[in-house]
Amino acid sequence: MNFDKFIETKRQEGSDSGFDPTFMPDFLFDFQKSMVEWAVRKGRAALFEDCGMGKTPQFLVWAQNVVFHTNKPVLILTTLAVSIQIVREGEKFGIDVKRSTDGSISSDIVVSNYERLHHFDWTRFSGVVCDESSILKSFDGAIKDSITDFMRKVPYRLLATATAAPNDYIELGTSSEALGYLGYMDMLNRFFKNDLNNSATKRMYGEAPKWRFKGHAERPFWQWVCSWARAMRKPSDLGFDDGPFVLPRLTENQHFVHSENIAEGMLFALPASTLPDQREEKKRTVVERCEKAASLVEGRDSSILWCHMNAEGDLLEDIVPDSVQISGSDSDDAKEEKFLAFLDGGVSRLITKPKIGALGLNFQHCAHATYFPSHSYEQYYQAVRREWRFGQKREVVIDIVHTEGEKKILANLLKKGAKAETMFVNLIAEMNNGLSIKPRTPITRKIEVPSWI
Secondary structure: OOHHHHHHHOOOOOOOOOOOOOOOOOOOOHHHHHHHHHHHHHOEEEEEEOOOOOHHHHHHHHHHHHHHHHOOOEEEEEOOOHHHHHHHHHHHHOOOEEEOOOOOOOOOEEEEEHHHHHHOOHHHOOEEEEEOHHHHHHOOHHHHHHHHHHHHOOOEEEEEEOOOOOOOHHHHHHHHHHHOOOOHHHHHHHHEEEHHHOHHHHHHHOOOOOEEEOOOOHHHHHHHHOOOEEEEOOHHHHOOOOHHHOOOOEEEEEEEEOOOOOOOOOOOOOOOOOHHHHHHHHHHOHHHHHHHHHHHOOOOOOEEEEOOOHHHHHHHHHHOOOEEEEOOOOOHHHHHHHHHHHHOOOOOEEEEOHHHHOOOOOOOOOOEEEEOOOOOHHHHHHHHHOOOOOOOOOOEEEEEEEEHHHHHHHHHHHHHHHHHHHHHHHHHHHHOOOOOOOOOOOOOOOOOOOOOO
């Protein structure tokens, strides 16, 4: 082994543990074939692809390759109601996929919701797919740990999601840990510095962890991520033609709502600065904001009204004709029934929260939504991409309804959007750099090795 090879073995990057694919159907686009081939050879991989890039047919083909190679089933875990869509996609592409809610295995590829994982025995599977894997951070510690533990025991693993939340490095570490690479705490200690060691920063941020890159570590971090993940916003990121994946126009409108219900002791409305003030602002202005949202869906053939509070959802359901609300108190079966009613045209107005319906579902039949801003850019991004995705033929209009007090929330949302763009740019740049770190200056100097070595 020469010196270069020796250094390569010390990099702790994801090594290939897969196999050569034997099933690569023609229904995949060229860029999708490239992603699937890489993921199959990798064995344990993550696909961070923008919404609408066809992750479902990709992980179905990946799963079928694992089944052919191991002669054992593959389990697909996904979010509520999405399992029905995955079964439909399997039927569309001629891949046999069956739902299971009780741990039974009636097909080589089984799909279930994350919450039902405890019904399944890991020893019966050779592979596991986590669809919309960014949702893992939304679960409590026990559920997230059980998912990670289940994945660790299965030889072939695949994560599929849009890019992680901007600067949510712990999420990337959790993904790495589930795949069997660096644990998230090892990742943080290797590439990041905790600013809470700085007393001024501690006063500024309280006790919440505030991680930043070590001075030398930003580029090595993205190179490490790209050793086990692939990122893509559009096919041309991989050198392919964008073709039909050029989306129609997206129009994002901001609607300012004036409210006479201002904060106590104030002569006029001001942007709310603290989180408690912002929550109070939302509670005070529920009626005005909901009435504005209801007016914006008039004349539309189909609309989604995204909200964050129960009071918003209940009022919208009362004042918006031909609407159905999916709330957290609904049973899983009731939620799925309502989602399917909207998908199949049974109702034309869907009211729900992003944390309930903004992951994995395809609503290309709808081209309009209203949205109340929050601090979560990921929720906003996912809500928009339920409609603005491959297969959408019309211009998509998103109407953002806000008050004077919510201006800082909206500004923070836009700031996080810029950070998310930076994250994707870094991932793609390092991915296209060949994923291998070579010495900037070739090592040509010869040294004399002592005779006793």
